[in-house]
Amino acid sequence: MKQFATSLMVVAHNYTELGQYEKSEEHYLQAIKVAKKLEDSFFVAMIHHNLSITYSEAKRPQDCLNAIKHALRNKEWCGLSYYINSLYMIAKELVMMGENNKASYYLKKGQENLRQKQNKIYEAKINIIHELSQSPLNERVDRFHSHMNRLAEQNDFDSIRDLALITSKKFEERGFYKEALKFSNKAILAEKKMKQLEGI
Known part of the structure; x- marks a missing residue:
């Protein structure tokens, strides 16, 4: 299941690179659902952080802020090098x-x-x-x-x-x-x- 969520993230990232932000968001949200089923809160935080980059590119600042704040609620995330990002x-x-x-x-x-x-x-x-x-x-x-x-x-x-x-x-x-x-x-x-x- 984690492999599936990771694959969804890769596809989502590629859609962002292509400027297809709605398709990217769709895949990230699906990956979040899978990560939540796995009860992996760090993985959920990581996906939210990546989703925030898509929202930023798509000029959706409020959605971007919400996604980052979600990532920042995870203590493990805040203890690693991703935190500064x-x-x-x-x-x-x-x-x-x-x-x-x-x-x-x-x-x-x-x-x-x-x-x-x-x-x-x-x-x-x-x-x-x-x-x-x-x-x-x-x-x-x-x-x-x-x-x-x-x-x-x-x-x-x-x-x-x-x-x-x-x-x-x-x-x-x-x-x-x-x-x-x-x-x-x-x-x-x-x-x-x-x-x-x-x-x-």
Whole structure:
């Protein structure tokens, strides 16, 4: 049964990659039902976390938050390296929704976790989300570039693309069009780098 649920997760992930979010959600929800029958709460938490990524891609922020919070209710999940990923995801969604005060709670939790368990990639990602929650944004351009350069050192161009697009959108919302364009270009360059690394 666990193998079946895992297969459903793989199919769901593939649907997300193809942008078929409803089909992906369908498979994840089916996998959750199976995991619940197995009474495997950690597995249920893992599926919810993966489902939250689909909701994020599908621009369904509230569903994304609900799915992450479900994962965060599992103590075993919170004791492992996945925890920082969930904290980052929830902070990112909240900042994108303009809920900066709520985001700061999860950013602090993330920073506390990183003090105990070093992770250069998540340190840079959490720092970028933290900068996005502050103002004035136009005084933080160098910091954004610095954190993104750290991600480039780790070859994490996927995160650079994602975060550069979010950063560009935030600058555009506040009327800083020149900066918005710079980060939009940074996302395009990161996409090219990803393709080079994948040999496409």
